[in-house]
Amino acid sequence: MAKKYLIETFGCQMNVHDSERMAGLLDQAGYEATTEDTDADVIVINTCSVREHAEEKLYTRLGELRVLQDETGRDPVVAVAGCVAQQEGESLLAKSNGHVIDVIMGTQRLKMLPALVEKAARSPFAEVDINPWDDVTFPLGLARRSDPVKAYVTIIEGCNDHCAFCVVPYTRGHERMRTKADILADVRDAVDSGRREIQLLGQIVNHYQAPDDPAGDFADLLAAVNDVAGVERIRFASPHPRHTGTRLIEAVRDLPKVCKHMHLPVQSGSSRILKAMRRRYTRERYLELVAQIRETIPGVTLSTDMIVGFPGESAGDFEETLSLTEAAQYHSMFSFKYSVRPNTLASRRLPDDVSEAEKTARIVALQSLQREIQTRLHERAVGTTVDVLIDSAGRRRDAEISGRTSGNTVVNCPVPGLGIRDSGFDGSGFVGSSPESRLPNPDAWIGRTIPVLIRRAGPHSVWGEAVISGVRGQQGRC
Numbered sequence: 397m398a399k400k401y402l403i404e405t406f407g408c409q410m411n412v413h414d415s416e417r418m419a420g421l422l423d424q425a426g427y428e429a430t431t432e433d434t435d436a437d438v439i440v441i442n443t444c445s446v447r448e449h450a451e452e453k454l455y456t457r458l459g460e461l462r463v464l465q466d467e468t469g470r471d472p473v474v475a476v477a478g479c480v481a482q483q484e485g486e487s488l489l490a491k492s493n494g495h496v497i498d499v500i501m502g503t504q505r506l507k508m509l510p511a512l513v514e515k516a517a518r519s520p521f522a523e524v525d526i527n528p529w530d531d532v533t534f535p536l537g538l539a540r541r542s543d544p545v546k547a548y549v550t551i552i553e554g555c556n557d558h559c560a561f562c563v564v565p566y567t568r569g570h571e572r573m574r575t576k577a578d579i580l581a582d583v584r585d586a587v588d589s590g591r592r593e594i595q596l597l598g599q600i601v602n603h604y605q606a607p608d609d610p611a612g613d614f615a616d617l618l619a620a621v622n623d624v625a626g627v628e629r630i631r632f633a634s635p636h637p638r639h640t641g642t643r644l645i646e647a648v649r650d651l652p653k654v655c656k657h658m659h660l661p662v663q664s665g666s667s668r669i670l671k672a673m674r675r676r677y678t679r680e681r682y683l684e685l686v687a688q689i690r691e692t693i694p695g696v697t698l699s700t701d702m703i704v705g706f707p708g709e710s711a712g713d714f715e716e717t718l719s720l721t722e723a724a725q726y727h728s729m730f731s732f733k734y735s736v737r738p739n740t741l742a743s744r745r746l747p748d749d750v751s752e753a754e755k756t757a758r759i760v761a762l763q764s765l766q767r768e769i770q771t772r773l774h775e776r777a778v779g780t781t782v783d784v785l786i787d788s789a790g791r792r793r794d795a796e797i798s799g800r801t802s803g804n805t806v807v808n809c810p811v812p813g814l815g816i817r818d819s820g821f822d823g824s825g826f827v828g829s830s831p832e833s834r835l836p837n838p839d840a841w842i843g844r845t846i847p848v849l850i851r852r853a854g855p856h857s858v859w860g861e862a863v864i865s866g867v868r869g870q871q872g873r874c
């Protein structure tokens with residue numbers, strides 16, 4: 397009987413995709429996936445260290461696995477991968493206080509996973525491999541993609557920017573680009589396996605320069621992905637504001653498959669704090685960029701990342717974060733309280749001098765403002781009809797499906813009772829009357845794009861009805 401593996405993932409989209417790659421490697425080595433830790437012969441914990449809280453989750457989970465081992469008498473190979481593994485290396489063995497960990501594998505060593513697991517299974521000692529490795533190739537078609545609709549495609553690994561708060565350059569290494577040929581092959585493979593949406597990933601995606609096409613920048617790459625038959629939507633995360641210029645903005649406007657949404661991490665609304673963070677743009681420059689994007693791409697939506705309580709952030713600096721948030725009108729925001737990350741410039745040079753109580757008060761105020769803005773923006777969409785790529789079924793209710801608009805708004809609607817359209821809404825309702833086009837099963841709608849008339853708005857998503865004959869609605873975007 398084949399041995400079984402379980403992969404648990406913390407953190408960002410990049411980590412999710414690394415887990416998909418590790419799953420593919422273990423499949424190829426003859427293992428089978430399981431969802432139960434009591435059943436697994438190999439448990440991989442793919443860790444995140446961007447926030448202190450994410451790192452703590454690893455230690456909690458290792459404690460649970462130790463209890464599980466004591467209770468069941470089973471002794472699976474436990475591998476810790478990802479950013480905490482890279483950051484802590486061998487010291488994780490001491491920090492986790494026991495014999496739970498068998499493999500510690502750095503972020504650049506993914507391809508070694510099956511070999512390290514095999515070695516650890518035969519040895520009383522832990523295998524530790526956190527060596528740097530510049531190779532960014534990965535066997536085509538091996539990743540076990542977990543999402544039926546969207547496919548992550550990494551274009552850049554690592555980062556050279558060293559923003560003062562950020563641990564990524566220390567955990568994921570220096571910036572390395574994949575070749576354009578490899579990226580496009582990955583995109584075609586994703587489409588061949590039924591994925592409709594491509595999400596290009598990198599720490600600074602718009603820093604991309606194709607190693608196999610010296611004149612090829614990120615806008616060129618977007619155009620090339622746009623030309624791949626079968627791709628329906630393209631997203632990317634994240635561009636850096638200081639590399640976002642007219643060429644990229646116009647590419648987002650002009651390429652029909654590129655979603656009209658940009659995630660533009662700002663981190664603070666105060667130029668003084670942005671300087672201390674080493675972000676290399678000012679509040680004024682960022683707001684000019686927002687204005688240019690809005691002027692160039694009609695109906696575009698924006699989202700961002702924000703940190704409160706960075707060292708030295710005064711009440712006045714935080715007020716500037718609030719006023720920038722109001723000015724930018726983000727459709728969504730990831731906001732965090734600053735926490736000291738090991739090795740970073742801020743950890744070495746800047747005292748963590750904003751009290752925990754003040755950080756909490758600031759994040760509550762920021763999130764409350766952002767919630768109001770989102771609700772307002774969503775309410776504006778009520779009465780419009782938007783195209784929704786359905787990506788899940790029955791998250792809350794059995795007879796409900798949900799998906800996202802081009803602008804990345806989550807839309808929920810009841811499973812439609814009539815036929816569906818795959819493309820070319822003609823304004824008169826759904827086309828197609830074959831038995832196959834009448835789909836009572838919510839899962840059968842996943843991967844389809846349907847027009848939805850928005851009826852109701854909340855802060856995090858909107859609700860509507862799939863458009864059928866006779867329903868009128870103005871074409872909108874959210």
Ligand code: SF4
Nearest residue numbers: 555557558559562599
């Ligand atoms: S650009 Fe800054 S925040 Fe983004 S990964 Fe690089 S160092 Fe971190």
